[in-house]
Amino acid sequence: MPKVKKRNRQKKYNYNVNRKKLNRAFRKRANPRIKCSEIRHAWDRTKSVSQNLAEMGLAVDPNKAVPIPKLMQPVMKMEIDGQEKKTTIVRKPYVLNELEYQASLPEKKSETLSRDLIDYVQHMIRNHGENYKAMARDEKNYYQDTPKQIKRKISVYKRFYPGEYQAFCVSLQQEKMDHK
Secondary structure, three states: OOOOHHHHOOOOOOOOOOHHHHHHHHHHHHOOOOOOHHHHHHOOOOOOHHHHHHHHOOOOOHHHHOOOOOOOOOOOOOOOOOOOOOOOOOOOHHHHHHHHHHHHOOOOOOOOOOHHHHHHHHHHHHHHOOOHHHHHHOOOOOOOOOHHHHHHHHHHHHHHOHHHHHHHHHHHHHHHHHHO
């Protein structure tokens, strides 16, 4: 009786595949990097994602955690004796508390202007005061901003850096007093 050729055929090593890179990529996919430090420290690698999140008191699927109420429910649902909803016990409440605390912190202002724009605005105010038409004709107006655009840039500077603007105005007053 003839033998099957596939079984006896010798396996050949594929030199074109980088095994080290493949294994590293597989491990990376199997254990993804968790950015949130609280969740990362409480994570148990031996448990599944849903088990870990349930222990922390977090939802895997937000659609199931907070269902959208249906407007028309003509048929009332009846409870079946054997099917009651499972209540999950939160074993790691400190994770949830820490996340709530971080969410309650006020957001840091990330409104900044480039140093070039600040220097540009200060130059315009120093040389022209409140005359926006003269600012538009200034040689430093490289981008050919219109008077309204320059006014808007100055108002943004005033709004983002009120303290620096006040100090700048005081220094301008001092310069004017010194020249007289």
